[in-house]
Amino acid sequence: MPTQTYTLSKLQMYDECPQKYKLCYIDKVHIIEPPNNSSQKGNNLHNIINYSLKGMDVTKLLGALTAQEKLLWHNFKTSDIKNYKYVASEYSFNLKLDEYWLTGRIDALFEYDGNFIIIDWKTGEYFSPENVKFQTSFYLLCIYEILKAKNIIKTPEELSLHYVDLASNSVVKIKFDDFSYTQYKNQILTIINKINEGKSFFCNKTAKCKNCRYYRACPYL
Numbered sequence: 535m536p537t538q539t540y541t542l543s544k545l546q547m548y549d550e551c552p553q554k555y556k557l558c559y560i561d562k563v564h565i566i567e568p569p570n571n572s573s574q575k576g577n578n579l580h581n582i583i584n585y586s587l588k589g590m591d592v593t594k595l596l597g598a599l600t601a602q603e604k605l606l607w608h609n610f611k612t613s614d615i616k617n618y619k620y621v622a623s624e625y626s627f628n629l630k631l632d633e634y635w636l637t638g639r640i641d642a643l644f645e646y647d648g649n650f651i652i653i654d655w656k657t658g659e660y661f662s663p664e665n666v667k668f669q670t671s672f673y674l675l676c677i678y679e680i681l682k683a684k685n686i687i688k689t690p691e692e693l694s695l696h697y698v699d700l701a702s703n704s705v706v707k708i709k710f711d712d713f714s715y716t717q718y719k720n721q722i723l724t725i726i727n728k729i730n731e732g733k734s735f736f737c738n739k740t741a742k743c744k745n746c747r748y749y750r751a752c753p754y755l
């Protein structure tokens with residue numbers, strides 16, 4: 535069997551609902567969604583932050599921002615990030631975990647006081663770390679494996695993840711340690727094994743179903 539590649543969105547979808555994963559990736563049910571203004575706003579900000587971190591002049595781009603986007607930009611410019619040492623932004627990675635390939639991209643990586651910090655910008659109206667638990671596991675595990683393989687860090691404690699919520703101008707800091715490393719690795723490998731077994735994609739109806747884009751195609755509703 536060829537080596538398989540797993541993205542964050544693929545694994546996250548299975549973690550959220552195995553049936554949703556099946557409808558999307560196996561049955562390939564195609565759902566056309568209306569354009570989402572808030573995700574467009576997020577993309578604009580992410581792009582400008584990325585260009586700025588890479589040293590490009592973004593003055594002209596800033597002129598095209600809405601008043602709300604300008605506030606997010608202001609919160610970015612005045613955040614603690616200015617005290618950290620820039621390492622990379624929009625950093626794409628591939629790494630082998632056991633016999634599987636994991637692929638993804640983080641918003642940015644910084645160094646501070648000898649430790650490394652993954653930064654994830656949040657630009658939506660409401661952010662809760664509870665809603666991104668799988669993303670947290672995936673980013674910390676993958677970036678740790680990459681930095682450790684390059685001898686840049688030795689222990690999980692040297693890495694953390696900061697969710698920088700530009701809308702509320704606040705930061706959620708997630709620490710990492712040996713226990714989390716084992717837990718996250720097991721969690722990701724368990725999901726991959728379940729996907730590969732392909733035996734059951736059952737999912738109980740939850741409160742999230744009403745916002746699921748596969749609602750009309752779901753056999754469990």
Ligand code: SF4
Pocket residue numbers: 551552553554557737738739740742743744746747748749752753754755
């Ligand atoms: S409607 Fe609910 S059970 Fe069905 S695919 Fe979506 S999240 Fe899963």
